[in-house]
Amino acid sequence: MKYGKYYLILFFIKLKGIKEVEEVLKEVEEVTSFQFQIFDANTLISPIQVEAAFINALLSIEAKKSIARNLALEILLKMAAETQISNAIKKIGIKNNLEYLGLYLIGSSIEEIKKDIKKILEKINGKLIDWREIPRKSIKDILKKYNIEEDEINSICQDKSLKPEEYLILERIATSDLHR
Numbered sequence: 001m002k003y004g005k006y007y008l009i010l011f012f013i014k015l016k017g018i019k020e021v022e023e024v025l026k027e028v029e030e031v032t033s034f035q036f037q038i039f040d041a042n043t044l045i046s047p048i049q050v051e052a053a054f055i056n057a058l059l060s061i062e063a064k065k066s067i068a069r070n071l072a073l074e075i076l077l078k079m080a081a082e083t084q085i086s087n088a089i090k091k092i093g094i095k096n097n098l099e100y101l102g103l104y105l106i107g108s109s110i111e112e113i114k115k116d117i118k119k120i121l122e123k124i125n126g127k128l129i130d131w132r133e134i135p136r137k138s139i140k141d142i143l144k145k146y147n148i149e150e151d152e153i154n155s156i157c158q159d160k161s162l163k164p165e166e167y168l169i170l171e172r173i174a175t176s177d178l179h180r
Contacts, residue, residue: 001051006071008054009113010104012041012134013126018097024124031119034107035072039079041102042137043092043145045169050104052173053078065177071106081146081172091145100134101126139165146172
C-alpha cells in the first residue's frame, strides 16, 4: 500500500521453529534497514486494520499529534487503538513462542522492501503465508481486547464491504487519539 511518499508492505509468516521475541526482533533488525514492526497475527480482525492504522498514523504525524518516535511504532499504536505503547504491545505485540507473525515494512522503495522480505524469511526461518492460512482464534477474544460488546455489534447495520466487527475496530482506530 502506498500513501504519500511511503510504502507499507504487510505480510504474514509461519515460523518453522518457535523462537523468543528478542531473537526474532534481533534477526529482523540484522537484515533490514527499513522501519518495521512485528505483531501477533492472531490479534487482527482483518488486514484492513493495518491499512487504516497506516493512514491514521501518517495523518497524526502530519498534524504533529503522534505519540511514538517513529512511523512503525505509531502504526502499532493505531492498530491497537491505544495511546500507550506498553498497552499496544500487550494487546497485539508478539510474545514468546508464537507460530504466526504479522510484519510490516515501511519505506520509499517497493523493490528494496521486497528484497528485504526474502532476507527476513531466510533469517528467521519463516514461510510467507496468506492471511487466510492463519488459524483464527476466537473473534470474541479479539473484540474483547478492543472493549467491543455484543450489543454494539448487533447495533451495526450489515454492510457488504465490512463486517460489523471490522467496522467497530476501524472506528476504534480512527478515534484512538480522542482518548488521550
